[in-house]
Amino acid sequence: MKPRRSAAGRTRLGEIGEDLLLEKLLRRLPSGEGVIAGSGDDAAIVVGPSGGDLAVLKTDCVVEDVHFDRRATPEGIGWKAMMRPLSDFAAVSALPKFALVTLIAGKEKEVAWVTRIYRGLNRAAARFRVSIVGGETSGTPGPAAISVSVMGQVEKKRWVSRSGGKAGDLLFVTGRLGGSIRAKHLRFVPRIAESRWLTANFRIHAMIDLSDGLGVDLPRLARASGVGFQINREQLPLNRGANIDNAISDGEDYELLFSISPRDSKRLQTLWARKFPKLPLTQIGCFTQLSTRNSQLLPRGYVHFQ
């Protein structure tokens, strides 16, 4: 079936079939190391984690009018859709390897829009040598949505959970917080390199990536670890134009928040400044005993469905 072209020369999804679209999109996908059979078959066949490493799985999605608006560039949307789950790989200190993409879009969308979304997905995947090994598309009468699932691996002794924090641990945050919605949320780079360096050199007790905002994610991390927390609001590292409330509540920072023993703190700060001279690392507070009831109340970050 030959796709018809609209008057303006811009083909819409409703004018071509799914097979043709997938063929068009997936033709340009890099087939990387460890891919035995990628898109084009019923399921992707890949080489699993080697040498007793553990497998790591994460899925995440972006929805039109929720995670991006219609003014966002398609490349930025695709970039964000891929980088969101990769940010969770940073949180557990794992290496991403393979991704599956589900694209849900109405038939009035232009094929060029979808192609540009895939360009963003591809660029983001290539940044971390991730192979996109499967694609699925579906029509919808509603807003577009992109769901990305990623599989990767981590060494048994290196994965970091949310639950290993201890009272007395110091809390550190990478980068700067607040105001991400102005631009950063469509072009952030997940802190995978930083996370891998951290676990290669230090014992990180608990870690999370800041997606919903410090005001939501810090209580989550503390709750999972069974501890309380205190932060110095005035010491929060702020993005240009952001204030303290932005840093706590805006969300979508995709920076790392982690806890570490106080005795490692000096060495961490020294080595970090040498390794990542352009990226601030800030001690923002500490974990406390849960019973002391001195955890400060933070304004809430972004909560879905509300």
Place this chain on the structure above:
Amino acid sequence: MKPRRSAAGRTRLGEIGEDLLLEKLLRRLPSGEGVIAGSGDDAAIVVGPSGGDLAVLKTDCVVEDVHFDRRATPEGIGWKAMMRPLSDFAAVSALPKFALVTLIAGKEKEVAWVTRIYRGLNRAAARFRVSIVGGETSGTPGPAAISVSVMGQVEKKRWVSRSGGKAGDLLFVTGRLGGSIRAKHLRFVPRIAESRWLTANFRIHAMIDLSDGLGVDLPRLARASGVGFQINREQLPLNRGANIDNAISDGEDYELLFSISPRDSKRLQTLWARKFPKLPLTQIGCFTQLSTRNSQLLPRGYVHFQ
């Protein structure tokens, strides 16, 4: 935060936070074999394929008003959302192990509706000992969608692609075709057991699961194998109430279509009848040389976006 209840006593998604919802949904998830860390952390950590087996990845989605309508039972919707990617595991003869679920739903949906969808997802996963290791939710201003990604494994010598078919192969189909939309599409059981038995006992050249209908999936299988095909339309196994056109075009049969050498055909039919006495296995045609130009035109099955 305590969820408020609406006048009718039915809480809606907009009235509770994402954490609370996930907690509610994931509390009942079985944490199966090989799960080191499941939902509740940033990413799931699981044991990968053992003994040199390959990893298998597949994602699929169902969208409201596209794959199910508002009259479908939530349990049926959840069942279907999980079973669709599992049907692809049957197609490549792999064993599914772990699943990630993304639920996109508007805030007007009742929490009970979501809970019942998860009941369907759980039942379907339990049927094949699959552990749901991660959940993600998002709001939407549009129709609901559920995306399920599954990871599993297959022995290197047992995975079946779409591309191994040869001219002269006989084509077999499991079960009966047509009319799935009336009920079967919400309660089908993927042919994983049958597929695993097939590859344990025979050399299956090429295989696909019939999701878009024979009229679409058979040409796909033939194209991937670089061959033509002929079918005997009158020999298609029909579901009660379905005619030949339904069998070719309805889609959502989730039966297996595979090709095998003619010399294995007799033994296959004998052993199959003994192993699966209640499930028909029908020879519906054969693969031909591509150059003979005698591939019959089939009415098209279901094509997304159209």
